[in-house]
Amino acid sequence: MQSTELKAFVIDKVEDIKAKDVVVLDVREKSNITDYMVICTGTSNTHLRAIADNVVRAAKAAGVEPLGVEGRDSNEWVLVDLGDVVLHVMQDAVREQFxxxxxxSEV
Incomplete structure (x- = not known):
C-alpha cells in the first residue's frame, strides 16, 4: 500500500470508531522515519484502545503488518507504527500537553 493510500486507510479506520479531532501531518520533508502522522483523540481509556486495535486489526487484514504498538496499557496515549504512517491516539489532556x-509545524 502506498503511503497516501495507507494514510487514507488509517483515517477511515479511526473515524469508524468515532475518534475525535483527527489531524494529519505531512512530515515527509521533516522526517526520514515516516511520511505521515495521524493524531486523534479518544474519549476514554477504552476508546483509545478500541481505536488503536481497530487500526491494527484492519491493517493486518489488509496485509500491512504494524512495526510496533506502544502504550496500550498507559491509558493516555497509544502509538501505532505502520511505517509510512504513524498513528497517535491520545486523551485530551495528553494531547494538549505534548x-x-x-x-x-515548527520543525
Missing part, C-alpha cells in the same frame, strides 16, 4: 501538531 502539542504534537505545534511541535511538528
Amino acid at each position: 502539542q504534537l501538531e505545534k511541535l511538528w
Whole structure:
C-alpha cells in the first residue's frame, strides 16, 4: 500500500470508531522515519484502545503488518507504527500537553 493510500486507510479506520479531532501531518520533508502522522483523540481509556486495535486489526487484514504498538496499557496515549504512517491516539489532556501538531509545524 502506498503511503497516501495507507494514510487514507488509517483515517477511515479511526473515524469508524468515532475518534475525535483527527489531524494529519505531512512530515515527509521533516522526517526520514515516516511520511505521515495521524493524531486523534479518544474519549476514554477504552476508546483509545478500541481505536488503536481497530487500526491494527484492519491493517493486518489488509496485509500491512504494524512495526510496533506502544502504550496500550498507559491509558493516555497509544502509538501505532505502520511505517509510512504513524498513528497517535491520545486523551485530551495528553494531547494538549505534548502539542504534537505545534511541535511538528515548527520543525
